[in-house]
Amino acid sequence: MLNVVLFGPPGAGKGTQSEKLIEKYNLAHLSTGDLFRKHLGEGTDLGKLAQKYMDEGNLVPDSLVIDMVKDKIASTTDAKGFIFDGFPRTVPQAVALDDMLKEFDTTISGMVALEVPDEELKKRLLDRGKTSGRADDQNEEKINNRIQVYKDETLPVANFYNEQNKFNQIHGVGSINDIFQEISAVIDKF
Ligand SMILES: Nc1ncnc2c1ncn2[C@@H]1O[C@H](COP(=O)(O)OP(=O)(O)O)[C@@H](O)[C@H]1O
Numbered sequence: 001m002l003n004v005v006l007f008g009p010p011g012a013g014k015g016t017q018s019e020k021l022i023e024k025y026n027l028a029h030l031s032t033g034d035l036f037r038k039h040l041g042e043g044t045d046l047g048k049l050a051q052k053y054m055d056e057g058n059l060v061p062d063s064l065v066i067d068m069v070k071d072k073i074a075s076t077t078d079a080k081g082f083i084f085d086g087f088p089r090t091v092p093q094a095v096a097l098d099d100m101l102k103e104f105d106t107t108i109s110g111m112v113a114l115e116v117p118d119e120e121l122k123k124r125l126l127d128r129g130k131t132s133g134r135a136d137d138q139n140e141e142k143i144n145n146r147i148q149v150y151k152d153e154t155l156p157v158a159n160f161y162n163e164q165n166k167f168n169q170i171h172g173v174g175s176i177n178d179i180f181q182e183i184s185a186v187i188d189k190f
């Protein structure tokens, strides 16, 4: 299996690139943000639990995220592998992911981290907020909080994969296609 962690701050382009990568490599897209937004839209209990965290740009508690990912992996039977987008966002989530994949006799092939300056992220997210309807894209205060949460809680995940020699960084500013080519070149070596 080919299992890729697509990593980066909010607005880095993970969702955009994931859509292209799943086509090219025939992978399943596992975006925890998309899954939670689906639960929210359907008004499930999980959606109701997650909403207060998401709306403020905070992380949903690890246990809720991990259980949801387990369900998704278990119910995706025909995939050649996964693009993990927006997950793992904490080190405990990364540890849990390793354990889950072990059960399927597979592992993370590598991480691709998209690096984008804060000012560019803010610009993109405010722009996305005009059409996304996402509460967490609507104002600068929430966006700043998300970038701070990323630095405090999520960046250590990059070290976790670096220690396993699975860390790769791509500059995430430029044309969507150029960035896609660069990510593909990295994945082709996994
Ligand atoms: N290379 C890029 N250059 C400019 N804007 C981009 C680029 N990649 C993505 N975007 C835009 O930035 C915003 C955030 O992208 P998205 O893929 O939703 O990021 P993430 O899933 O990492 O939060 C979107 O509005 C998207 O259209």
Ligand SMILES: [Mg+2]
Residues within 6 Å of the ligand: 014, 015, 031, 033, 086
């Ligand atoms: Mg996204």
